[in-house]
Amino acid sequence: MSEPKRxxxxxxRLRRLNGEPAAGAASSDTPPRHxxxxxxxxxxxxxxxxxYLKAFPYVEPFFAGESACSNVHRKAYYVVAGLYALHxxxxxxxxxxxxxxxxxxxARKGGSAEGVETRLMALLGAQAENIPQYLRQLMALLASEGEGCDYVALLDDLCLWMNPAAPSERLDHVRQKWARQFYQLAGSVDEPSDAAKKSDQPETSSKG
Incomplete structure (x- = not known):
């Protein structure tokens, strides 16, 4: 199985464990939540x-026939499984x-947005072994607001990011991509970006 398909x-599989239909499946095809x-x-x-042995039944089947010592993607799958279960x-x-x-x-609610930016910057500068800790903190923040994310894309990035043998230029590419995705929308957390300001403006009717 190719990595994108896996x-x-x-x-x-995680969606079904949570009692949701798989992507592309009919909404009527809803399995029981485990x-x-x-x-x-x-x-x-x-x-x-x-x-953590109790997590093995839900991850290891996707690595059947692969050596636990040599596979570099396994840890990323465990991390994403835990993050998905969290939120x-x-x-x-x-x-x-x-x-x-x-x-x-x-920021719009008058609260502090700096904590989100600070934690993201800490993640982007973290060593591979500390990435799960920072991701868990950030995912908890997203859960507090009900903000979802693309778990397939997250898994794809982590398979590279958590690979100790990955070339440094490819790791830099992932970090820079995440930073761009954040700042292209948020701009400075002290002052909302133009895109954010426009999204706050009420729509005006074109009718006279």
Missing amino acids: AQAFIN AGAMAALRHSLAFDPGT PVQSDQPFATSLARLALSR
């Missing part, structure tokens, strides 16, 4: 990725864009 199949599975995956975030809201927008929307929402 990633999509994996997210579809609360125990979601709890196990959520709890796995407290452990190093790929070490199972799938959307079409990248993770960093969702954070930008969260920052702008907080």
Whole structure:
């Protein structure tokens, strides 16, 4: 199975565990929610990725026939499984864009948006072993506002980002992409971007 197909199949599996139809499936094809599975995956975030045994049944089938020692994507799958169980809201927008929307929402409500930006910058500068911790913090922030993200895209990026053998220029590309996605929408958290200001303006009728 190619990596993109495996990633999509994996997210579809997580959706079914949460009692949602897989992407592209009819809304009537809704499976029962497996609360125990979601709890196990959520709890796995407290452990190093790929070490919490109760999470194995939901991830390891996607790596059948592959060596646990040599596979570099396995940890990313465990991390995303835990994050999805923490906040199972799938959307079409990248993770960093969702954070930008969260920052702008907080700023508009008179709260502080700096915490979102600070945590994102800490993530972008983190070593591979610390990435899950920062992602968990940021996902908890998204959950507090009900802001979803594209889990397939997140998984794709983490498969590279958490690979200790990945070339530095490819890692830099991922970090720069996330920074662009955040700042192209949020601009400065102290002053909303032009795009954000326009989104706040009421629509005017074209009728006379």
